[in-house]
Amino acid sequence: MAEITLRAMAHSYEKHPAGPGDYAIRQLDHIWERGGAYALLGPSGCGKSTMLNIISGLLAPSEGQVLFDGEPVNHLSPRERNIAQVFQFPVVYDSMTVYDNLAFPLRNSGLPGARIRERVNEIAEVLELEPLLRRKARNLTADEKQKVSMGRGLVREDVSAILFDEPLTVIDPQLKWKLRRKLKQIHEQFDITMIYVTHDQLEASTFADRIAVMYEGRIVQFGTPTELFENPNHTFVGFFIGSPGMNLMDVARCEGGVQFGATRFPLSEGLVKRLAETDSDNLRLGIRPEFIKLTEPAPDSCPAVVEDVEDLGTYQIVTARLEGQSIKVRVPEDTRVQREQEVHLHFPARWLKLYVDEYLVEEAP
Amino acid sequence: MSLQLENVSRAVDGVDFIRDADLTFEAGSFNVLLGRTLAGKTSLMRLMAGLDKPDSGRILYNGEDVTGQSVRKRNVSMVYQQFINYPDLTVYENIATPLRLAKMNPEELDRRVQETAAMLHIENLLSRYPLELSGGQQQRTAMARALVKDATLILFDEPLVNLDYKLREDLRSELRQLFRERQCIAVYATTEANEALALGGTTTLLHEGRVVQSGPVAEVYRRPVNTLAAELFSEPPMNLLPGRVSQNSVIFGERTSHRLTRELGDLAEGEYLFGIRPSHVGLSPTGKHDLALEMEVELAEISGSETFLHAGNSDFDVVVQELGVHASEPGDPVKIYLPMNRLFVFDQHQALVHTPVDTGGGHG
Numbered sequence: 001m002a003e004i005t006l007r008a009m010a011h012s013y014e015k016h017p018a019g020p021g022d023y024a025i026r027q028l029d030h031i032w033e034r035g036g037a038y039a040l041l042g043p044s045g046c047g048k049s050t051m052l053n054i055i056s057g058l059l060a061p062s063e064g065q066v067l068f069d070g071e072p073v074n075h076l077s078p079r080e081r082n083i084a085q086v087f088q089f090p091v092v093y094d095s096m097t098v099y100d101n102l103a104f105p106l107r108n109s110g111l112p113g114a115r116i117r118e119r120v121n122e123i124a125e126v127l128e129l130e131p132l133l134r135r136k137a138r139n140l141t142a143d144e145k146q147k148v149s150m151g152r153g154l155v156r157e158d159v160s161a162i163l164f165d166e167p168l169t170v171i172d173p174q175l176k177w178k179l180r181r182k183l184k185q186i187h188e189q190f191d192i193t194m195i196y197v198t199h200d201q202l203e204a205s206t207f208a209d210r211i212a213v214m215y216e217g218r219i220v221q222f223g224t225p226t227e228l229f230e231n232p233n234h235t236f237v238g239f240f241i242g243s244p245g246m247n248l249m250d251v252a253r254c255e256g257g258v259q260f261g262a263t264r265f266p267l268s269e270g271l272v273k274r275l276a277e278t279d280s281d282n283l284r285l286g287i288r289p290e291f292i293k294l295t296e297p298a299p300d301s302c303p304a305v306v307e308d309v310e311d312l313g314t315y316q317i318v319t320a321r322l323e324g325q326s327i328k329v330r331v332p333e334d335t336r337v338q339r340e341q342e343v344h345l346h347f348p349a350r351w352l353k354l355y356v357d358e359y360l361v362e363e364a365p
Numbered sequence: 366m367s368l369q370l371e372n373v374s375r376a377v378d379g380v381d382f383i384r385d386a387d388l389t390f391e392a393g394s395f396n397v398l399l400g401r402t403l404a405g406k407t408s409l410m411r412l413m414a415g416l417d418k419p420d421s422g423r424i425l426y427n428g429e430d431v432t433g434q435s436v437r438k439r440n441v442s443m444v445y446q447q448f449i450n451y452p453d454l455t456v457y458e459n460i461a462t463p464l465r466l467a468k469m470n471p472e473e474l475d476r477r478v479q480e481t482a483a484m485l486h487i488e489n490l491l492s493r494y495p496l497e498l499s500g501g502q503q504q505r506t507a508m509a510r511a512l513v514k515d516a517t518l519i520l521f522d523e524p525l526v527n528l529d530y531k532l533r534e535d536l537r538s539e540l541r542q543l544f545r546e547r548q549c550i551a552v553y554a555t556t557e558a559n560e561a562l563a564l565g566g567t568t569t570l571l572h573e574g575r576v577v578q579s580g581p582v583a584e585v586y587r588r589p590v591n592t593l594a595a596e597l598f599s600e601p602p603m604n605l606l607p608g609r610v611s612q613n614s615v616i617f618g619e620r621t622s623h624r625l626t627r628e629l630g631d632l633a634e635g636e637y638l639f640g641i642r643p644s645h646v647g648l649s650p651t652g653k654h655d656l657a658l659e660m661e662v663e664l665a666e667i668s669g670s671e672t673f674l675h676a677g678n679s680d681f682d683v684v685v686q687e688l689g690v691h692a693s694e695p696g697d698p699v700k701i702y703l704p705m706n707r708l709f710v711f712d713q714h715q716a717l718v719h720t721p722v723d724t725g726g727g728h729g
Contacts, residue, residue, distance in 0.1 A: 043529055044500070172402070173556065174602075177675060181664040184695060199529045205667035205690070225667045226690040242670035243534060290670055290688060310538075313562045313586050313599075314644035314686065333644075 001192055002068040002160035004032040004055060009064030011050055017062075024050040026217045027063065032161075032195060034069075037187045039196045039204035042214035043240070049165070051214065052197050056083045056163050068160055082160040084153030088169045090145035092152070094138035098129055101137055102151045109156065123151045126186060142170045143179060150183075154190065161193040168203060180206050201241055213237050229288075235358045238286045244317060244328050246286045248355070258285060258354070261323030263302050265347070270363030271354055284355040289317065289330040291351035294343050301344035309337055320345060366392035366427055366517055368550055373412060373422035381574045382408040386422070388569060388579060390550045392517075395541075395566030397582070398554040399597060405574040406554035410520045413552065414441045426517075442511035443520045446527060448503035450495040456482070456506050457491040463514040481513045484543060501532040508536075512543070521553040525560070537563050558600035562586065570597050592715040595640050601673055601684045603709070604646065606639045615639075618680030623656050628706040630719045637718070640709035643673065643686035647702045655702040658683070662697040676701060 010027040020026055025047045032038055032055075040048045053059035054066060057078040065072050073081055092101050102120045111119075124130045127147045132140065137148060146167060153162050164183075168176050184207065187194055196207045204211050205225035212219045213228065213236070220234035221227075232238035238246030251258035253275065257267040265285060267275070275283075295301050304320035304327065311333075318329045318337055322345065329345065331337065354361045368390040375383045383405050390396050398406045411417040412424065415436040424432045431439065442463075450459050457478060464474045482488040485505040495503050504524060511519055525533040541564060544551050555561055561568050561582065568585045570577040570593075578585050578594045589595035595603040608617040610632045613625045617639070625632065650657070660676040660683065667673075667690050674685040676699050685701055693699070710719035 043531065174401075177601075177664060177666055177673075180666060181675070181695065184664065188695075201530075201669035202666060205669055206665070224692075225669070226692065229670055229690045240531060243530065243668070245531070288670070308538075310563055311565070311583060312559065314642060 001034055003034040003070075004161060004193065005065075005067040005070070006030045006054075006061075007065040007067060009054070009061050009066065011054060011059070011061045011063070020217075023217050025054070025061075028219055030212070030219060030222070032193060035191045035193055037184075037194050037196075037207060037209045039198060039208035039211045040214060041198060041201065041204040041211050041240075043199055046214040047217040048197050048199075048214045052163055052165060052195070055161070055195065056085055057081045082156070082158050084156065084159045084162045086146070086149050086153055086162065086164045086167045088166045090142065090149040090170070092137040092140075092145050092148045094136070096137055097133065098124075098135055098137060098140070098148055099133040101148050102129075102133075102155050105152055105156050119155055119157070123155050126154075126189060127151050127182065143172065143175045146171060146179065147182070150186070154186065154192075159192060161195065164194065164196040166198050166200075166203075167196075183207055213240065215240075231360070232286070232353065233360045235284060235286060235355050238288070238353070238355075242288055242290070244289055246288050246353075247292070247327050249285045249323075249325060249327075251283050251285045252281075253283070258283060260285065260325075263323055265352060266349075267354065268349075268363060271361065274361050274364065275354070275356070278356050280357050282357045284358070286353040286355055287347055287351050289328040291348060292327065292329045293346040293348070294318070294329060294331055294335065294337070295346040297344050298346065301346045304343055304345050306337060306339055306341045306343055309339060318343070366548070366550065367425075368413060368518060369423075369425040369428075370409075370412070371423040371425065373419045373424065375408060375412060375417060375419050383412065383419070384574045386412075386576055388576065390552065390567075392550060393548045395544050395551045395564060396553065397561045397564050397566060397568045398552065398571055399556070399558065399561045399568055400554075400571035401556055401597070404571040406571055407522055408574070409571065410443070410522060410552060410554060413518065414443060414520055415439050440515070440517045441520065442514065442516040442518070444504075444507050444511045444522065444524045446523045448495070448500060448507055448527070450503060450506050450510075452495055454494075455491065456487060456493050456495065456498070459495065459506050460491075460509045460513050462510060467514065477513055481509045484512070485509045485539070501528050501536070504528060504536070516549055518550045518552070521551070523554055523556065526556075533560075541565065558598050561598070568598070570594050572597060588717065588720050589709070590717055592638055592640065592711050595709060595711075595717075599642055601643050601686070603640045603642055604681075604683045605711075606641075606681050606683075606703075607636070608639050609636050610634050617656065621656065621658065621680065623705070626654050626705050628654065628721070629708060629710065632710060632719065636713055638711040638715065640711060641703055641707055643684040645704060645707040646683060646685040647704070648674075648685065648687060648691075648699065650702045651704045652706075654705045656705060658701050658703070660699050660701055662693050662695055662699050664695055665691060665693045667692070674699070 008027055010023055011025040012023045014022045042048045054061050057076055060074050066074050103116050106116045124133055129147055198204050210224055212222045215236040221237045228237055228241045235248055249260045251260045257265050302322055304322040306318055306320050308319040310317040315333055316331050318331055319326050320343055370386050370388045373386045400406050412419055415434055423430055460478045487505045525536055565582050568582045569579040578590045586598055606617050608615050611634050614622050615625050616622045660678045663675040663677055665672055665674050672687045672691040676683055707721050712718045
């Protein structure tokens with residue numbers, strides 16, 4: 001098990017990168033702590049696969065260092081780093097039994113037979129593979145095969161980290177949550193550093209204690225699922241996390257706050273002060289659909305017209321037009337609301353977030 | 366324009382692909398086929414398109430029997446899961462293909478291609494080639510080709526499944542807008558209950574080649590005819606708790622007894638299955654008629670803005686859907702509340718016998 005440090009690390013697939021646009025990963029420092037359960041989350045093309053390959057050793061970064069427990073490993077192979085990997089598609093030997101598949105990595109390392117048996121049985125028990133040990137892998141279902149793949153990663157005792165690359169892609173939707181639970185149990189039981197790469201927020205938030213959200217080659221936020229939801233550090237996190245994502249309004253400065261068209265949003269004194277420190281005009285106000293309320297007309301409510309109502313069964317998404325922009329509001333299933341209707345929106349101050357140049361601005365502590 | 370399937374069946378090597386499908390699709394309607402993998406969605410669409418012939422039953426367009434007619438004679442477009450485009454043609458030519466085949470005059474063709482491309486937000490990519498595009502842009506190109514001609518029937522076979530969920534959200538709401546004004550029949554297959562709800566229109570539930578239920582989406586969702594329909598049309602699936610009614614109480618599982626309240630209507634004595642949606646199960650009481658259960662957390666699944674708490678005791682497993690992010694660890698004790706006025710009741714044959722009072726938005 002290892003602590004993995006990325007120091008001034010950057011990667012470009014170009015021989016002579018000319019500008020930031022040529023980098024798949026822009027320069028960053030990051031520490032994956034020993035024993036942590038992490039996710040690397042982002043859309044396709046954000047750099048997460050490049051990041052994973054650099055950690056595993058399939059790719060050497062073009063700049064900076066990768067350290068395992070303080071030792072540089074830039075040019076060590078995945079094998080030399082003792083990294084185990086679980087991919088989208090299960091990697092098992094079809095002609096071997098489940099037992100032999102699990103024992104294979106240990107036989108290669110020359111462990112005594114009795115110890116191999118002990119270890120294979122231990123892993124089979126955790127993964128609930130015991131009834132299948134004598135079966136040939138080719139006869140297994142996709143989720144069973146994927147459990148064998150995980151078992152092959154877990155069985156070695158000297159493993160420094162396990163990397164998962166979208167491991168549930170081929171699993172039936174009804175079985176996914178069971179494998180998610182299994183992964184969490186494994187993490188608790190074995191205390192191994194685990195990094196889980198995905199574009200799916202559900203996978204990431206369920207598995208990980210902390211999530212690194214990647215966007216355009218950068219980690220724009222590294223936080224708990226609660227932090228990503230309640231306090232997105234970057235407009236992209238606001239947009240990407242949550243369905244639908246955060247509402248973002250282009251605003252301008254005004255006395256004591258910001259304004260969105262003719263609608264004024266007063267800000268706290270602390271925020272007004274922070275706003276005065278920058279001269280950027282790229283100002284946005286963000287609020288999640290879950291936090292906007294439909295209310296009776298009130299001094300601090302904004303009149304808007306309903307453009308669309310989506311009935312999603314357990315709740316509704318109302319799209320309302322305010323100052324020429326569509327604002328999405330999540331309302332309970334039993335709220336009666338119709339297209340063309342005038343409604344009043346209340347934006348609780350606590351959930352209004354100010355972004356300058358796309359990054360969150362908070363009051364100085 | 367209407368499309369009618371009359372007792373249509375098709376089997377391959379003795380295996381039923383579609384059994385006794387009896388369905389009508391009207392012009393200007395948006396129809397979702399919802400079912401798990403291999404439920405028969407693709408088979409049904411191939412029959413509608415004329416790509417396959419039924420073993421028995423008839424297919425009627427506007428009342429006219431077209432059962433034996435080939436796909437070429439029917440005015441059908443299809444969009445598949447895989448992004449299928451002509452790799453050596455530009456986006457413009459990809460979209461124009463059906464119009465060139467129909468020998469449309471150049472001005473009209475250009476007008477249509479530009480208009481359709483704009484509708485799908487790919488008007489800036491017309492000179493590019495498919496392989497230079499992202500997955501989302503490739504699928505938009507395929508959709509544009511399907512939409513550019515005035516097909517009477519457009520079939521979408523899980524078109525968004527290979528895209529990430531943010532793109533799915535966008536394309537889904539665009540599709541709703543696009544079809545509001547069109548007079549064709551749109552049929553859209555998906556495995557996801559939430560997608561069916563988001564798309565609206567008519568929903569047909571399919572399972573093992575058979576139609577389980579069909580009707581306006583809100584109706585099918587709020588009045589599932591049986592437990593299978595309830596499970597298929599709920600993500601996560603509806604919780605089902607076995608119980609026994611005797612005199613004026615309900616005994617859930619082995620030991621949890623509850624007074625038979627007015628909300629449950631008049632249930633005769635006997636065995637039932639009580640269904641409740643995960644979103645109606647709570648972690649705090651809603652009233653004095655809640656059924657309270659002591660359970661243990663199995664897993665908290667967090668979707669970014671919601672939490673799905675899987676919990677259980679020796680009698681039941683239940684999923685609770687909560688707004689917001691609520692971390693909890695496997696093994697944590699948890700008390701959950703089931704409001705009696707939210708319960709569906711199914712009889713021993715798994716048919717619906719009691720529906721909770723409709724609390725839906727009511728906008729149809």
